[in-house]
Amino acid sequence: MAKSAVSKSMARKRSQEPTQHVSGLSTAKSGAKRKNDNVKFGSLSRKQKNDLKEYGTLIPDDFHDDDDDDNMDEQGPSKRPRRVVYEEDLDRELEEEAGMDESDESEEEEEEEEEWQKPSAYSRLVGSLQKTSKHRDFYERIKREQQGVEDIEEELEDEGDEDVEDDDEDMDEEEELVEEDSEDAEEDDQDNEAAVDDEEQENDDDEEEEIMIGGLSDDDEENVDPFERRLSDEQPKSFDEDIALADQKKWTTEMFQDDALKEVAAFTLHPDKSVKEQKPIKDLVEIKVKERLARRWKEANSEFVDEKDESALFTPLQERLFRYFNEHRDVLYCNRTVENAAEIRNAYALHILNYIYKTNDRVVKNNSKIANAHKENKEIGEIRDQGFTRPKVLLILPFRNSVVKVVDALIKASGTDQQENKKRFYDEFRLRDDDQLNKDKPADYVDTFSGNVDDHFRFGIKFGRKTMKFYSGLFASDMIIASPLGLRTLINGEEGDERNHDALSSIELVIMDQANHIMMQNWEHVEYVMQHLNLIPEKTHGCDISRIKSWYLDRKACYLRQTLVFSEFLTPEINGLFSKYFKNVSGKIKIKQRYEDGSILDVIPQVQQTFTRIDTTSLAAMNDTRFKYFIEKTLPTLRKSALMQTHTLIFVPSYFDYVRLRNYFEDNMYSYDSCCEYTDPRDMTRARGNFFQGKVSFLLYTERLHFYRRLNIRGTFHVVFYGLPDHPQFYSEVVNFLGLKFDEASAAEEATFSCTTLFSRYDHLKLERIVGSDRARKMCTAQKNVFMFA
16 A cells, blocks of 8 residues: 555656756656656766656656645645655665666776876867867767767757757857957958958859869879868878978988079978979969969069069069979078068068968858858868967068068068058057168168167967958967067066967968078077977867867977078078978978188288188087187287287187186286177277277177177287188178278288188088188198188
């Protein structure tokens, strides 16, 4: 009788339950049917599990508010029904509960076994994405699909429409998230959609529809856009093999001469005949340049192209360089001059715009495809077209005046109708009104230091189809322009800010112009920036992980990143950058030139120039060997006579060597003064005056000071190069100090002038720029150590 009463009571409760949803399953069913239903225990909440174990069914939250007459009489309207439990039922429930507890405990043990492992940066990124409010529903829906619950939902017609609406809302949030990298993202979406030219959009879409990455035949391979072939999510099967070859530096090297480029060294992972191709470019669209850029290019580049040749699009130098740019190869160009700097700047400005427009157009088009697919409730498949963050291009420049020249080239080549914050940009970066640069200085000095030469800056540029916006947020920008110092303070954190390298996590194109000028700042900053490129970000910054390219997640972005470096000459530091950080599997190109005579021909005074080679066992011991030779051999020679001891200028390329010599002179009480880049202007004027008047015998003078000030040191009778300068013109300029006579009586002393230079085999690159390539090779390999030039 008692058991019958309990059964009737439970049946009455089940008949009064309202509709209850558990993981997409309806609980509004009869008591008899609910009893036999197979409900997934793992998909229930903790409260639902307790209710199921206690009552044998799912009890709604508002159960105690039901108007049950029996319950009203027995317990009152505000009390839950009291459950009558018998011994047999209790034993059965305890057995079932023990079995469930064992399964739960086994699951918890398995989870605890996995928790001891330290999560990777990628795991932390995925976890933070799943915790984001905009992504939570999206990932819960995917989890339900993996458990098979989503399939059951589709069978319920009443809930089908609601689920479709929920999915659409989730995916709409995912689409908005792609454009909402910052407050400026909505404006960019308007730029990319509202200002679309119908004819250009049709051409661009047709061009992109023809590109099918993966499954290409050999005949179609040559017609594929190198941008799509190299930067698509699907990489060829040989991608991992190429990465291994690049890490092992097993490059296939080919040397050849080019009329426009001089000496070219091509490094490829596989034999490639296209590196020597010199076929002229007659149509930019044929080489996959965006049509809206191709139409404006001839006018933008008209300053450098011969007007008589209507078919010419580039100068010979631009044509050869841009072909390598467009093939996505790394390029190190070491023949930059004041004369060809502007045409090189125009060439890489076109490459930057083409790169950014292709990236943005691809994302906008895929956004439209995804939106249409969800409206039609269709599966579109996997689309991966983005990185962790939006910025894709990084331009590194030494001074603000260089930025103005690049931005002018970008505006002219893009043909944009509007540039936001343009006035603010020119106010902060353009020529100062109080600039009093001496125009009598050498041409390279005037070109470098005309205008704002501040070396601490960084800002972002965002591109629309018809607009450019300066000073956009870094994470909402397509391109970042910065100095090495500006990037270093960004990564390390400035004024108490936390470290942040996330803005550099998805850089695919790095351009460094005027690398030789950056060497006069602090080359360590460049090394530091290169070490922090393409790392896994610490935060999500609103990225959609379902659209991140696979090779980003696999930490392989550095093998697809393109790096372009332009310098006036090659140095060991730049060579080391080329060897260590140029890992592009598409190949890399090193371009330099052969020096016939060198800058020694620019020396005006008729003075004997002595080059002394210092032999050492290793590069690490070079500094100590040089210092020992100088204090034991060179200084005693200078002090043999009072004449040679006075008016001696010692040129020191390295600041560390300068400090070492200054301390030695101070400890041994030499009559000397010193001038370096950190010397106060008043102290510098006093030191030059003392040296001119002969009050001190020696003057220490650094290369970096000469680079920034280009001083003329009058009163110099003897020049000693403690080491060779990096800039070849500095050698002739310093030796020409001997010709700066300060009175007529000194003309008779011209025969007493002298010039002594110390070098080693490790200074071959510097030496060939001064004496010529052939002479430098002989001087580094000859048996004798002393060489005389008159």
